[in-house]
Amino acid sequence: xTATTGDRSISEGSTVTLGIALALLGTFMFSANDVLGKWxxxxxxxxxxxxxxxxxxxxxxxxxxxxxxxxxxFVPERPGVQIFRAVLGGIEVCLFYLAxxxxxxxxxxxxxxxxxxxxxxxxxxxxxxxVGWRRWTAIVVGFGGVLVVLQPSGETLTLPALISLAGSxxxxxxxxxxxxxxxxxxxxxxxxxxxASFVVGGxxxxxxxxxxxxxxxxxxxxxxxxxxxxxxxxxxSLKLAPAATVAPIQYTLLLWxxxxxxTVFGDVPRPSTLIGGAIIVxxxxxxFFREQKKAVPPPPPQLEI
Numbered sequence: 582x583t584a585t586t587g588d589r590s591i592s593e594g595s596t597v598t599l600g601i602a603l604a605l606l607g608t609f610m611f612s613a614n615d616v617l618g619k620w621x622x623x624x625x626x627x628x629x630x631x632x633x634x635x636x637x638x639x640x641x642x643x644x645x646x647x648x649x650x651x652x653x654x655f656v657p658e659r660p661g662v663q664i665f666r667a668v669l670g671g672i673e674v675c676l677f678y679l680a681x682x683x684x685x686x687x688x689x690x691x692x693x694x695x696x697x698x699x700x701x702x703x704x705x706x707x708x709x710x711x712v713g714w715r716r717w718t719a720i721v722v723g724f725g726g727v728l729v730v731l732q733p734s735g736e737t738l739t740l741p742a743l744i745s746l747a748g749s750x751x752x753x754x755x756x757x758x759x760x761x762x763x764x765x766x767x768x769x770x771x772x773x774x775x776x777a778s779f780v781v782g783g784x785x786x787x788x789x790x791x792x793x794x795x796x797x798x799x800x801x802x803x804x805x806x807x808x809x810x811x812x813x814x815x816x817x818s819l820k821l822a823p824a825a826t827v828a829p830i831q832y833t834l835l836l837w838x839x840x841x842x843x844t845v846f847g848d849v850p851r852p853s854t855l856i857g858g859a860i861i862v863x864x865x866x867x868x869f870f871r872e873q874k875k876a877v878p879p880p881p882p883q884l885e886i
Contacts, residue, residue, distance in 0.1 A: 600822025604830040607814030612837035614807045615690070616845055619681040621800060625793065627678045628785025630801065633793075635779035637805030642772055654769045659762060663773065666758040669751050670774025671781040676748030683741035685848035690838035691730045691858040692749040694831075694865060698723035699753030700760070701868045707757060719867040726860030732853050771812065828869055832862045 621630050646654065656663065680689045702720045704710040712720075731742060755774075762770065793801060818827050835858050842848035 597822045597826065600818040600820070600827060601830070602818075603814045603821065604818035604827045605833075607811045607818060608830055608833050609837065610807050610811035610814065612834055612841060614804060614811060615681070615686060615838065616841045617800060617804055617807070618678055619686060619846070621797070621804065622678050622682050624797070625791050625801075626786065626789040627675060627682070628782050628788070629790060629793075630678060630782070630804070631675060631778050632782030632786045633798070633801040634804040634808070635775050635782055637802040638775045638809050639772075639779060639805075641806060641809050642768075642775070645768060646772065649768055653766065654772055656765050656769050658765050662758055662761050663765070663769070666755060666762065666770075667773035667777045669755050669758070671777030673748055673751035673755060674774075674778045675781050675785075676744050676751060680741055680745035680748055683739075684745055685846070685850065685854075686838040686842040687835065687848065687850045687854050687858070688730065688742075689745050689748075690835050691854055691861060692727065692745045693752055694835055694858070695723060695727050695749055695861050696753040696756055697865045697868060698727075698861070699750055700756045701872075703753070703757055704760075708760060713871075716868055716871050719864045719871070723861055723864030723868070726857045726864060729857030729860060730854050731857075767816065829866055832865065835862065 618630065618634075677689065677693070680692075698720055701712060701716055702724075705712050727746075731738070731746070759770070815827075815831075839850050839855075842850070
């Protein structure tokens with residue numbers, strides 16, 4: 582009996598460790614994907630990057646769609662919300678790449694990490710969820726962190742900064758609509774936003790098409806591949822380890838954005854970005870753990886044998 586319990590504990594520990602490793606790998610791959618995207622939009626238009634990136638991702642998804650059947654993509658649950666989420670997916674990716682053309686990665690990532698704060702602020706009105714005074718305080722503090730990063734003034738309130746803010750808000754809405762579609766399978770949740778990105782890229786790309794060479798074509802395809810693999814690693818990590826263990830790892834995106842921005846593009850982070858980013862991360866983590874505490878009932882008392 583004792584040996585069986587011990588073996589089970591070792592097995593569960595190994596599973597959690599693997600989940601943490603996959604979460605770290607997925608976060609790193611997301612960061613590498615952002616760096617590669619920022620580098621490519623320096624040569625090719627946002628529309629062209631979106632088109633080829635989405636095309637590569639759809640090619641990767643094609644075998645899964647074939648195996649599941651095309652009917653699996655059409656889920657009857659809240660079709661209006663699903664269409665809205667798909668459109669948001671296309672708009673959000675476009676805004677992200679537009680923002681990183683002009684802003685350091687660390688600045689854009691600081692705005693995007695505020696996404697869960699937007700979700701917490703909107704959830705009482707959209708989802709009917711109760712948000713207590715502690716989470717409202719964290720929401721206000723998180724928005725304060727966004728203002729610290731933005732430093733609103735005539736000089737800093739630029740179009741790229743507003744684009745980044747709009748993109749981060751769209752990202753927050755994607756997270757919010759994801760909560761509204763909890764019963765929807767993963768395949769349509771991934772397929773339709775990528776398809777929307779492909780459509781947006783197809784509309785924008787012809788106006789400023791630059792014929793890519795073989796190397797650039799491979800990198801553009803790699804952009805879609807890395808993004809898909811990062812999603813797979815993140816989703817799998819949530820199945821292997823508790824959300825409370827895995828979710829905070831996503832905030833290392835800001836650290837990687839600072840490191841890659843500094844080493845690859847020579848972007849030295851502003852003190853306001855570091856301070857504001859730290860405030861946003863702290864507020865986001867507080868909201869997450871508070872939601873976990875409110876959602877999960879306390880474990881039953883253990884019997885002493």
